[in-house]
Amino acid sequence: MANLPKIIWSKIDEAPALATYSLLPIVNAFTKEAGVEVVESDISLAGRVLAAMGLQEDELSKLGEVVLQPDGNVIKLPNISASVGQLKDCIAELQGQGYDIPNYPENPVNSEEEAIQAKYNVCLGSAVNPVLREGNSDRRAAKAVKRFAQNNPHRLKAVDENCQAYVAHMGGKGDFFGHEKSVTSTADQKVTIALNGKELTSIDALAGEVLDGTFMSVAALRAFYKQTIEDAKAKGLIWSLHLKATMMKISDPIMFGHAFEIFFADVFAKYADTFKEVGVNPNMGMSDLEKKIAGHAQEAEIKAAFQAVVDSDAPKIAMVDSDKGETNFNASNDVIIDASMPVVVREGGKQWDRTGAAGETVAVVPDSTYAMFHEEMVADIVANGQYDVSTMGAMQNIGLMAQKAEEYGSHPTTFELAEAGTVTVTGSVDGEMMSFECEAGDIWRLARTKDIPIRDWVRLTVERTRIEGIPAVFWLDENRAHDAELIKKVNAYLKDYDTDGLDIRFMKVTDATRFTNAEIRKGNNVIAVTGNVLRDHLTDMYPILELGTSAKMLSIVPLIAGGGLFETGAGGSAPKHVDQFNETGHLRWDSLGEFLALAESLRMIGQKHEDAKLAAMTAGLDAANQGYLDNNKAPGRKVGQPDNKASHFYLAQYWAEALANGENAELAAKFAPVAKALKENEEKIMEELLAVEGQPQDVGGYFHPNDELAAKAMRPSATLNAIIDAI
Secondary structure, eight states: OOOOEEEEEEEOHHHHHHHHHHHHHHHHHHGGTTOOOOEEEEEEEEHHHHHHHHHSOOOOHHHHTTTSSSSOEEEEOOOOOOOOHHHHHHHHHHHHHOOOOOOOSSSOOHHHHHHHHHHHTTBBSOOSHHHHHHHHEEEEEOHHHHHHHHHHHOOOOOOTTTOOOEOOTTSSSSSSHHHHHHOOSSSSEEEEEETTOOOEEEEOOOOOOOOEEEOOOOHHHHHHHHHHHHHHHHTOOEEOOOOOTTSTTHHHHHHHHHHHHTTTTTHHHHHHHHHHHHHHOOOOOHHHHHHHHOOOTTTTHHHEEEEEEEHTTTTTTTTTTTTTTTTSSSSSTTTTTHHHEEEEEEEEEEOOOTTSEEEEEEEEEEOHHHHHHHHOOOOOOHHOOOOOOTTTEEEEEEEEOOTTTTTTTGGGGGEOOOOSSEEEEEEEEEEEEEEEEEEEEEEEEEEEOOHHHHHHHHHHHHHHHHTTTSSSSEEETTSSSSHHHHHHHHHHHHTTTTTTOOOTOOOOOOHHHHHHHHHHHTTTEEEEEEEEHHHHHHHHHHHHHSSOOOOOOGEEEEEEEEEEEHHHHHHHHHHHHHHHHHHHHHHOTTTTTHHHHHHHHHHHHHSSOOHHHHHHHHHHHHHHHHHHTTOOOOSSTTTTTTOOOHHHHHHHHHHHHHHHHHOOHHHHHHHHHHHHHHTTHHHHHHHHHHHHTTOOOOOOOOSEEEEEEEEHHHOOOOHHHHHHHHH
């Protein structure tokens, strides 16, 4: 084997994890012939939990070192950004498998429980991305993918005449957007956050780092919720809440809990003593509440009281699962905004009610910071109708996310304030930098954006704008505190580059959305240059409209140290895919994101290490990816159709054929018999793959599958396995 860098393939969660059991043996069988080894690294939620408890190596920390190396090469599949509910379920599963680990103490009562909670807390929320994203984001659709989507357009639901759907947000009145203050640190210094003079925490800020402080007024938030509920009732709209409680693990579960309390205000008031007795936490949602009251004398009465509110349709409440009676409040992690709002747009401004009927919605997104984007997306289809997938252009994104830039929730610096008073941010060099007058229960947070990532963001923007020859828009608002600081820096750093002939603009979120939508409707392409929060929303919304899924986007993170992180798309629908697989053996996860990421990963190695075999292997995979698209071999949605396992077979067939007919004689000789065997045995292999359709599967666990059982379930074709394993 040639001395080429390894590719590290993340072992993660849910549907992409199941797919890996089928795909990775094929990948390794091929790439080893070009001297490239692909190895797994366990950064799944279960793996992180076991590492936190000292029962497994901390693979995430090791990967954190890899991305700082010049040859670092990581393919990262979507992982669970765990809510407390998911963490507790994962712990229970591991305990059931025999692991001696403690329960998660929601409300620790002593120092021992506080220590246990602290260990588990590192597994919550966006635990993986801040460690691995040591570079900024370059997300776009490969030309072949975009062309296929236009030639095979998926369906967007028409918008009803006189559609009343809209997005409700706080408009800067009391929300994070309205209260934001921002400063740039003048030196490396210790920065202390205090409430009424009592230190909450401190950070080590760097010179040139942008620090943002802000808070959500809970009084204003609750008033906003009440107003939107009344408006939904008056207009006959479905009321739906859209947050990101998985990544924004401090702030958004609290915002979710307040909405739960407001919507079911009479029930919470009537049973307040009971809820206090059993330890109900509204931030955890209805599913957790039902667990807490299980067996209580008032259990049936309380459930009936909640159901009466749902049945009253005053207003209608959006459902997560109408068949199971699960509302928008089932669990804080059930409705993830960057997956849920594209569905609202795709469905013509609609959500589903308790009967399963689609109806127009008021989509409630409290904080204006990114709600303004979703507001414009819904308003656009109401005014102009749905997009034409066959002609619409593409949104590409350059996202500022390196070194935890604007990371969701700013977890160590987000607080639910225990008392009213003054929050101060004070630097050891700069003195008092910001102060805020807050009430008890307000949600205060600090976000950080370092200078080196901002410089790299500008460099990447100029580079991509020149390559693409299309407009690039910095989504920055001079009237927003954070953006004003970034505008100063971006204007300064643009002077370091030749921008002659480039169309680079600055626009606030509302204007940038309108410009982008207008261009896309004309069939033109646009680069959106955004911070990390908007990056997450844009790179789900537009690909879901353009391509049908964000999983088909190229998601490349050119690492500042010189390596590459290749992300494989979003996993928002992954849980439902797992449910279907467990019940029927059918996995509809599309691994195209993994195929594309692997090609880019191999290409990066080839750019740094000239190797004829590697070049041929990469060209062969490019041809296979094209064949996969041209022949429409994506998994079917329904049981009995070829699924994810079949799509891997076809990738192997097309890849082997490309190598057999390629210019590298050694690889051609090696793969000609493989291609012949795969082609001649296609009917038999497909019979073996389809034979398991409709049969329940047991892989030994949801969060922590048994490798042997999962591999058996995902590799049911003895004929295919024999051909691949013999390479």
